[in-house]
Amino acid sequence: MLAADGTPLKKSLARALRLQKMRALALIAPLLIFVLVSFIIPIVSMLFRSVENSIVADTLPLTVVELQAWDSDSGELTGEPVFAAFVADMVVAIEAKQHTRLGTRLNYEQTGMSSLFRKSGRKIKRMDPATDAPFKDKLIEVDKKWGDVETWRVIKTHSVRITNGYFLNAVDMQRTPEGAQAQPEDKQILIRLFGRTLIMSLIITGSCILLGYPVAWILANLPMRTANVLMILVLLPFWTSLLVRTSAWKVMLQQQGVINEVLVWLGMVADDARLVMINNQLGTIIAMTHILLPFMILPMYSVMQTIQPTYLRAAKSMGATNWTAFWRVYFPLSVPGIGAGSILVFILAIGYDITPEIVGGTKGVFISNRIAYHISSSLNWGLAAALGTILLAVVLILYWAYDKIVGIDNVKLG
């Protein structure tokens, strides 16, 4: 097909539309760039950090090459060439102040590495790689850990540039020369934490549904004016600081708190048997249900508003009791709202950290608290990134499962 001037019609159509497309692109460009910079790039960077492990190979390039020839399973200590290469690498690293970072990195895998590197750094600084050979005995003299096969095995195991070590750690395993192995019993906490996070998020989602459904129903069936006033009450929590709300629960729930005091005063609870409602899972569930409730009510409300009252009337005119009309007609039509609210609440809950941190004690913390700990306290960003990636994957899998079972078209936010 040719256009009037003889060019193919497709081509001239594309040319005609190009300007429009460019203009549209220019309009959304600021947002696109913003999303890219603030959202996509951090996620990509997180994915990368969860496997990135160049520090050993970068800091000890000569040592890593020499270690390749060493059979870590032989049980024999590495030879002089490795020690010589190590000292040469360390001298450079000390100059650049990189050796402590390396120590910190290796400390995630074996405790004591950090202090070993700091201590040895001070000594090796005074050595000259050209003249002071041999180094094997000198280093063992500095710290006898250098004479331990295990030390070198750790260095060799973690000298790869792309590692699965963080992911193994994230699921309570570790990277060893013999391959992936389970962590010692006392270090296995993360899987349990993942499980707890999922189960508690489900419980929170469930309680939000139970509490939110009637509220949304009332809001949707009241006259507009009254509904708007009540809506302010639903939205009120949004206007209060999260910390304030969470701390308020602390005031309410603690053993000397409002609820316990009232129960004791009423004589329903003995003074020496006050209820423990905080610094445990119950506290987290109560506080998070309250905090996430608006995210359940809003989508439910907007879906319920679109359910015409004539459906119920039609059902009743056909002989359905109030309950049958609700259960067979109203409820199925409101399911998209429940779905949307549940997805929102569940995904928010799974990633929440402040509230569990404040009211959860040790038994009520979530995996996200662990992530926060690794980011800000232990500075093990690789592990934090691996945990975050797993969390992201879990959410995506659940979302996919939800789509398969319920159908994502059945989710309406309004």
Added chain:
Amino acid sequence: MADASNTDAFVEFERVQKSYDGETLVVKDLNLTMPRGEFLTMLGPSGSGKTTCLMMLAGFETATHGDIRLGGTSINNIPPHKRGIGMVFQNYALFPHMTIAENLSFPLEVRKMGKSEREEKIKRALDMVEMGAFGGRRPAQLSGGQQQRIALARALVFEPELVLMDEPLGALDKQLREKMQFEITSLAHNLGITTVYVTHDQTEAMTMSDRVAVFDDGVIQQLAPPDQLYEEPENSFVAQFIGENNTLEGVVKEINGEVALVQLDDGEVIDCKPINVGVGDRTRVSIRPERVEFNKERLKEGTHTVKAEVLEFIYMGDIFRTRLRVAGNDEFIIKTRNAPDQVRLEPGAQIEVGWLPEDCRALDA
């Protein structure tokens, strides 16, 4: 013709009033009696209280005062689901999450009917509205007219004795509406069900109903069969609302039995049939356009004629519509059949028009 003493009165409203806000009455003193099998239409402008009446009958609104009876028993305290009344809603209210067959099955299931019996009834109901092949579809996959049929089938599938329809054809285009009007009436008559039908479309009301109740302002202005409503309106609201109508204003000078002497505002005195006026009252005289004649040869004995000026001639195919000035009224319309010997009036022509005194009704002003 039904009247209040009729022993087989099926639906009865007795002195029913309804107020939503406690200040204004939306329905004022409604009295209505329907025999079994009647097709009654509530016709009236928007906001006149038709839906409210229907909802009170269905049980979704409670009457503020008065008694509503169904088959002789008061239903004021019977909840909607026990009244056994079929309903067709304006937007059809088909359940979007159910297939057509499931929609039809719903009233049967809540009646705990067995599966085979249900299927048989559903099939019969779908065949009745010629939608037999659509049982597996969802409402959203049907056109408006098809949804309308399904809504009808669903209201009838559990064989109610009384069916209520609230502007069921309001959303359809003209052609479909006319087809459905015919189908609904023939279904209702064939099945012998009693029907209360609400509409604001007077043609619909006229063509479908056994009787029409004309509503205005929460009051039934007239309750009569369509022909009587058109030819013998009892007040000027009905005369205005039903069909086209010419009005001339004046004062009743004299009443002698069936004849009233009315002095029009321009001084002309004409003979009319007094309906709801007394001597000395202001009146609106109502004359149907097709009862006005200008051809002297066709004027009957005893017709009174008045002067008129032709203002506009409109050719409408089957009829001619001519706008005249009569007794100071510029909107006086006459309709004449497009026959070979029919005269086409020229604008500006001075003519005389006339009508029989019994076609000229003196109504309230």
